[in-house]
Amino acid sequence: MNTLTRDEIDRELKELNGWEFSNDKIHRELTFGDFRQALSFMVRVGFEAEELVHHPEWRNVYNTVNISLSTHDAGDKVTSKDINLAKAIDKIYKTY
Amino acid sequence: MNTLTRDEIDRELKELNGWEFSNDKIHRELTFGDFRQALSFMVRVGFEAEELVHHPEWRNVYNTVNISLSTHDAGDKVTSKDINLAKAIDKIYKTY
Numbered sequence A, B: 001m002n003t004l005t006r007d008e009i010d011r012e013l014k015e016l017n018g019w020e021f022s023n024d025k026i027h028r029e030l031t032f033g034d035f036r037q038a039l040s041f042m043v044r045v046g047f048e049a050e051e052l053v054h055h056p057e058w059r060n061v062y063n064t065v066n067i068s069l070s071t072h073d074a075g076d077k078v079t080s081k082d083i084n085l086a087k088a089i090d091k092i093y094k095t096y
Helices: A006-015 A035-052 A080-093 B006-015 B035-052 B080-093
Strands: A020-022 A025-031 A057-061 A064-069 B020-022 B025-031 B057-061 B064-069
Touching: A006 A020, A006 A080, A025 A080, A035 A057, A035 A064, A035 A080, A035 B035, A064 A080, B006 B020, B006 B080, B025 B080, B035 B057, B035 B064, B035 B080, B064 B080
Parallel strands: none
Antiparallel strands: A020 A025, A025 A064, A057 A064, A057 B057, B020 B025, B025 B064, B057 B064
């Protein structure tokens, strides 16, 4: 599992929506109309995570979901697995 | 919404399973067999939270769920709403 360089990460982030890089992870905060929407979004992303065999670290408080992505098997650094999951998350979020 | 005193909280915690009080909240860390179980647990608790009109602050990483409960409308202190949600969570977790 190859980790991405900072340049590679910055290039990928330009293709994503609202993700930021800090502490060796990429992060995005999402808001929803209410708790039900936030939780249903998490379920929808959960299926994607299972398919990609890559899971987010995320925190939910009512209508907000804060997501952090890094790859455990790559020493908790950012890899293409994180970028792929971030792309899937962006695509799902657009439907909300 | 009445906040509970520290004595009242300690008394309630004795009736609960594995909850700890710190930083004005009660916390419990739960582990599951895998991500699917953790997420399905969160959905199950989500329905309870909607019914109680009280929602957790929680963080999920693969098969772990860290839950913190306090009551926003009571200045983010612990109230009976938190104890009731904690009881519901303990009951649901027993089925996993």
